[in-house]
Amino acid sequence: MTTPGSLLYYRGRVGLYHILRLLGVGSGDEVILQAFTCVAVPEAVMAVGAIPVWADLAAGSVNLDADDFAAKITPRTKAVIVQHTFGMPADLDAILPVAQRHGIPVLEDCCHTFASKHRQRVVGTIGAAAFWSYEWGKPIIAGVGGEAGFNDPTLQACAESGYSRDFRPPPRKKSVVIAAQYFMFTLLYGPRRYWLVRRAFHMLGRAGVAQSNYNPVGPGAAMAADFGWQMCGFSRRRLARARHQAMAFLPERVRQAERYIIGLRADAARLPVSPTGAEAVYARLPLFVRQKEILLDAARAANLELAGWYATAVHPLAGDELRLVHYTLGSCPRAEAAASTLVSLPVHPKVTPAFQDRLIAFLNRHGSA
Numbered sequence: 001m002t003t004p005g006s007l008l009y010y011r012g013r014v015g016l017y018h019i020l021r022l023l024g025v026g027s028g029d030e031v032i033l034q035a036f037t038c039v040a041v042p043e044a045v046m047a048v049g050a051i052p053v054w055a056d057l058a059a060g061s062v063n064l065d066a067d068d069f070a071a072k073i074t075p076r077t078k079a080v081i082v083q084h085t086f087g088m089p090a091d092l093d094a095i096l097p098v099a100q101r102h103g104i105p106v107l108e109d110c111c112h113t114f115a116s117k118h119r120q121r122v123v124g125t126i127g128a129a130a131f132w133s134y135e136w137g138k139p140i141i142a143g144v145g146g147e148a149g150f151n152d153p154t155l156q157a158c159a160e161s162g163y164s165r166d167f168r169p170p171p172r173k174k175s176v177v178i179a180a181q182y183f184m185f186t187l188l189y190g191p192r193r194y195w196l197v198r199r200a201f202h203m204l205g206r207a208g209v210a211q212s213n214y215n216p217v218g219p220g221a222a223m224a225a226d227f228g229w230q231m232c233g234f235s236r237r238r239l240a241r242a243r244h245q246a247m248a249f250l251p252e253r254v255r256q257a258e259r260y261i262i263g264l265r266a267d268a269a270r271l272p273v274s275p276t277g278a279e280a281v282y283a284r285l286p287l288f289v290r291q292k293e294i295l296l297d298a299a300r301a302a303n304l305e306l307a308g309w310y311a312t313a314v315h316p317l318a319g320d321e322l323r324l325v326h327y328t329l330g331s332c333p334r335a336e337a338a339a340s341t342l343v344s345l346p347v348h349p350k351v352t353p354a355f356q357d358r359l360i361a362f363l364n365r366h367g368s369a
């Protein structure tokens with residue numbers, strides 16, 4: 001899962017921010033990352049003053065393309081972020097040699113996974129450092145929170161020595177809001193109430209009542225206070241139990257994903273390709289479908305959980321907003337195609353076999369239409 005000596009932050013992106021700072025990444029430097037991600041990732045890159053440089057997905061995959069990564073390297077490249085999207089391990093056999101050849105540290109984005117493996121090594125223990133997220137959409141839910149782990153002892157020593165100086169506990173009010181959200185989520189969420197809970201969460205987030213996932217980004221935006229905070233007290237107290245629950249659920253997580261895979265017809269949905277030696281433990285099961293928007297509308301009407309993220313190359317930014325994170329529309333065509341053709345299915349303790357059968361029947365009926 002995480003590495004010994006890992007540190008806890010307000011969110012996953014704050015862990016990434018600390019890693020970048022420790023690597024000395026700063027103004028004018030470049031950090032390569034895949035498109036088909038969350039805006040939180042470039043937000044952290046830009047928080048240290050660096051420029052996100054976008055690379056496309058590998059063909060048929062939801063993860064970084066090693067060739068496009070190689071093509072994007074310049075003398076200013078200071079790091080590459082390798083995302084294991086939805087828990088599918090990235091093609092580290094192809095990516096690591098490129099990074100090593102150029103002396104570029106590999107930072108693993110493990111926000112969607114705690115147990116996936118690459119050639120029998122748990123992801124997050126392979127690159128120079130890694131970061132995790134523990135909010136609602138992730139496999140370990142502690143409220144809102146993040147962690148960074150360091151596989152390089154020098155980096156770890158520096159991280160530990162500066163942590164308490166550079167990161168403070170957030171205001172108590174944050175802990176209270178996160179606790180309230182956590183209990184609301186735990187009580188209300190179920191795969192038949194997904195759309196309702198999602199709408200409520202977005203409404204409360206927009207009203208400033210709930211802790212939203214997104215901060216303003218771009219030239220005019222001030223750096224979020226999040227980047228000076230440790231994990232809040234509530235999430236910190238909750239984390240050990242959340243980890244334990246996630247470990248206990250692991251075999252069932254694998255079984256739920258298999259049940260979907262076995263039940264789905266090949267003409268209804270297609271699993272992204274996985275590199276040799278990869279063992280995915282899915283946060284959610286990602287599937288390429290035809291007619292994504294029609295399918296999402298039908299799922300909403302049928303009250304069946306089906307998620308559409310990432311809806312854009314840098315979710316949730318769209319159109320001109322993408323320029324705020326230095327993304328040019330059309331620059332990563334596979335990522336943009338994934339955003340318009342990929343949905344994901346819930347894998348969760350509240351998912352029952354009966355729900356899975358309904359969702360499978362729904363996808364087999366609508367997906368091939």
Ligand SMILES: Cc1ncc(COP(=O)(O)O)c(C=O)c1O
Nearest residue numbers: 011012013038040111133145146
């Ligand atoms: C792939 C990925 N990386 C990083 C993050 C950021 O995590 P956090 O919201 O905890 O900062 C997210 C989602 O929010 C994500 O989906």
